[in-house]
Amino acid sequence: MQTPSSFSFGDREVMNGHFDDDGRIKRTGTLLTASAHVMAVVIGSGVLSLAWCLAQLGWILGVLLLAAFAVITLYTCILLSDCYRSPDPVTGSRNYNYMQAVKVNLGGFKYKLCGISQYVTQVGTTIGYIITSAISMAAVKRSNCFHKYGHKHGCHMLNNTYVLIFGCIEIVLSQIPNFHELELVSIVATIMSFAYAGIGIALSIVTIAGGTSSKTSLRPNMTSMENMWNAFSAVGDIAFAYSFSFVLLEIQDTLKQSPPENKVMKKSCTVGIGAASLLYMLCAVLGYIAFGNDSPGNYLTGFGFYEPFWLVDIGNICVVIHLLGAFQAIIQPFFAAVENWSREKWPGSKFIEREYIIGKISINMFRLTWRTIYVILATIVAMMFPFFNSFMGLIGAATYWPLAIYFPVEMYISRAKIQTGSFKWIWLKLLTLICLIVALMAAAASIRGLAVSVSSFELFHSMS
Numbered sequence: 356m357q358t359p360s361s362f363s364f365g366d367r368e369v370m371n372g373h374f375d376d377d378g379r380i381k382r383t384g385t386l387l388t389a390s391a392h393v394m395a396v397v398i399g400s401g402v403l404s405l406a407w408c409l410a411q412l413g414w415i416l417g418v419l420l421l422a423a424f425a426v427i428t429l430y431t432c433i434l435l436s437d438c439y440r441s442p443d444p445v446t447g448s449r450n451y452n453y454m455q456a457v458k459v460n461l462g463g464f465k466y467k468l469c470g471i472s473q474y475v476t477q478v479g480t481t482i483g484y485i486i487t488s489a490i491s492m493a494a495v496k497r498s499n500c501f502h503k504y505g506h507k508h509g510c511h512m513l514n515n516t517y518v519l520i521f522g523c524i525e526i527v528l529s530q531i532p533n534f535h536e537l538e539l540v541s542i543v544a545t546i547m548s549f550a551y552a553g554i555g556i557a558l559s560i561v562t563i564a565g566g567t568s569s570k571t572s573l574r575p576n577m578t579s580m581e582n583m584w585n586a587f588s589a590v591g592d593i594a595f596a597y598s599f600s601f602v603l604l605e606i607q608d609t610l611k612q613s614p615p616e617n618k619v620m621k622k623s624c625t626v627g628i629g630a631a632s633l634l635y636m637l638c639a640v641l642g643y644i645a646f647g648n649d650s651p652g653n654y655l656t657g658f659g660f661y662e663p664f665w666l667v668d669i670g671n672i673c674v675v676i677h678l679l680g681a682f683q684a685i686i687q688p689f690f691a692a693v694e695n696w697s698r699e700k701w702p703g704s705k706f707i708e709r710e711y712i713i714g715k716i717s718i719n720m721f722r723l724t725w726r727t728i729y730v731i732l733a734t735i736v737a738m739m740f741p742f743f744n745s746f747m748g749l750i751g752a753a754t755y756w757p758l759a760i761y762f763p764v765e766m767y768i769s770r771a772k773i774q775t776g777s778f779k780w781i782w783l784k785l786l787t788l789i790c791l792i793v794a795l796m797a798a799a800a801s802i803r804g805l806a807v808s809v810s811s812f813e814l815f816h817s818m819s
Contacts (some may be wrong), residue, residue: 375612377449386619386626388538392606393545393627395684396599398634400487400674401592402552404557404661405635406642406650408589409804411582413574414643416714420593421639425632427790429624433761435600436620438766439607445615453758454603460766469762472754473601477689478733481682483747485525485737486817488678489517491671493819494656498671502617514817515738521675522734526680527638529726534687535609537680544680551655551673552634558660558667559641569647574646584800588748594790595751596635597628598759605688612792644721653766690726697721741817742808749805752798760790 375381409417438456440447450456453473458466493514500510531537576582603620610616642659643650651657655670697707707721740746764783768771773780 360678381613382535382609384535384538384606384611386622386678388541389606389610389620389623390626391538391541391545392602392609392684393533393599393623394548394630395541395677396602396680397627397631398545398552398677399550399596399681400491400551400653400655400678402548402631402635402638403555403642403653403655403674404592405498405639405652406595406646407652409584409639409646410571410646410650411575411589413572413576415573416575416634417589417593417639418645420590421632421635424594424597425635427786428600428759429628431760432600432603432624432628433593433621434767435603435763436607436624437770438763439604439616441619442770444617448757450604451608452692453601454692454764456604456766457762460769461762465762465765467613468490468757472757474689474692475750476601476754476758477685479747479750481686482737483731484678484682484743485518485734486514486683488521488675489514489737489817490656490819491674491678492517492520495668497819498664500668501661503746506661511818514741514819515815518734518738518817521679522730522737524577524679525734526727526730528679528683529686529690529730530718531683531687532719532722533691534605534684537683538609540680540683544677544684547673547677547680549634551670551677552638554666554670554673555654556634556637556641558654559638559645562660563641564644567645567647569645571643571647584803587637587796587800588804590786590793591748591752591755591800594793594797595755597631598751598755599627599764600759601754602685602688605691661810686729690722690729693725721729738815738817740812740814742805742812745801745805745808748801749798752794752801755797756787756791756794762785815819 371380405421411417411419435456437444438460440449440451441456441459441777450459454466454470457469493512496512497510498510504510528540531540575586577586589674603624606623607616610619642654646654646659651659654660655674660667693709698704701707704721707719709719711718711720764787768780768783773783
C-alpha cells in the first residue's frame with residue numbers, strides 16, 4: 356500500500372499558486388504546525404513513568420540514557436528528513452511516506468519490512484492509546500472515590516465503559532480526511548501533553564518541598580532477576596519514548612515548499628525533541644526525588660499523588676484529550692495507505708472516490724465506513740485483551756530498531772555514498788548495533804512481562 360503518483364494538472368494551474376510542484380493542492384504547513392505534530396506524537400503519557408525508569412536504573416545510567424537517546428533520535432530524524440525528496444533533498448521528487456522513501460533508496464525486501472514495521476506500530480499504538488485513555492478516565496473516578504472514602508478503599512472498577520467512550524469519540528475524529536487537516540488537533544494535543552506533564556512536575560515539587568522525598572540510588576539494583584528484567588524494560592522505555600520516525604515523512608509532507616521542507620523539518624525535530632527532552636528530564640528527575648526507588652509506573656494513574664484530588668483529575672483528563680489527538684496523528688498514514696490502495700484497486704468507484712459536501716464538511720462513504728470499522732475493531736481488541744500494553748512493549752521493541760535507527764542510517768549511507776570500512780561507516784554501524792542490543796534487551800523484558808500478564812488475564816475484564 357503506497358501513495359499513488361501525483362495527480363495530473365496543467366502547467367498553468369500548477370503555476371497559479373493553488374498547487375505545488377507535484378500537482379497536489381498547495382501545502383500550508385509551517386514550523387509551528389510541524390513542531391506541534393512532532394510533540395503530539397513524541398510526548399505521551401509515558402512521560403509520567405520515567406521516574407520509575409530512573410528507579411530501576413539509578414541516577415547515573417538513567418540520566419545518561421535520557422540524554423543519549425534524545426541525541427540519537429534527533430540525529431537519525433535529521434538524516435531521515437533529507438529522504439523526503441530524492442535524489443536531491445531540496446529539488447528532487449517527493450517521497451510522500453516512509454515506505455516510499457525506503458523503496459526509492461533501498462528497495463526490495465527492506466521496503467516490505469518497513470511497511471510491516473510501520474503499520475504494525477501504528478495499529479498497535481492506537482490500541483494501546485485506547486487502553487491507556489480508559490485507565491486515565493477510570494483514574495478520575497477512582498481519585499474522587501479515594502477522596503470520599505479514604506486511600507485504603509479499593510475503589511476498583513471495570514474499564515470497558517471508558518474504552519467504549521474513547522472509541523465513540525475516535526469514530527468521529529477519524530473522519531478528518533487526512534494529515535493536512537490535523538493542525539488544530541495536534542496543537543490541542545500538544546498543549547494537553549504540556550499540561551499533564553506540568554501537573555506531574557508541580558506535584559513532585561510540592562512533595563519534595565514537604566520533606567517526604569524518598570531514598571534514591573546512583574546505580575541500578577541488580578540483586579535479583581526481577582530487578583534485572585525491570586532494568587531492561589526501563590532502558591527500552593527510555594529509548595522508545597523519543598521515537599516518532601514512523602510518521603516523520605508524513606508530517607514533512609504537510610509543509611510548504613518554501614523554505615525547503617528538509618530544513619524546516621530539521622528545525623521542527625529539534626524543537627519537538629528538545630521540548631520533549633526538557634519535559635522528560637524534569638518529570639523523571641523530580642519524580643524520582645519525590646518517590647525514590649518506590650516510584651510508581653505512572654504517578655497519576657498509579658496514585659503517587661492522592662491530593663489535591665481535583666488536580667490529579669485534571670491531569671488525567673489532559674492525558675485523555677492528548678491521546679484523542681495523538682491517536683489521529685499516529686493512524687492517519689495507515690488510513691491514507693488503505694484508501695490510496697483501494698483507489699488503485701477499484702478506479703472510478705463512486706463509493707470509494709465520491710465526496711459529499713455538507714456545509715464545510717466533506718463526507719466520503721468509503722472513508723466513513725472503513726474507518727468506523729477500524730475503530731470498532733481496535734476498541735474490541737482493547738476490551739478483550741487488557742494486557743495488550745504489555746504486548747505493545749514487544750511491538751515497540753521489534754519495530755523501534757528498523758524504523759528509528761536502521762532505515763535512516765542505511766538510507767543516509769546509500770545517499771551519501773559512504774565508503775565501506777571508512778571511519779564514518781564504522782561508527783554509524785556501531786550506533787546501529789548498540790541500538791539493536793537495546794531493542795533486544797527490551798524485547799526480552801517484554802516477552803517475560805507478557806508471559807506474566809497472560810497467566811492471569813480474563814477476556815473483557817480490564818480492571819483499574
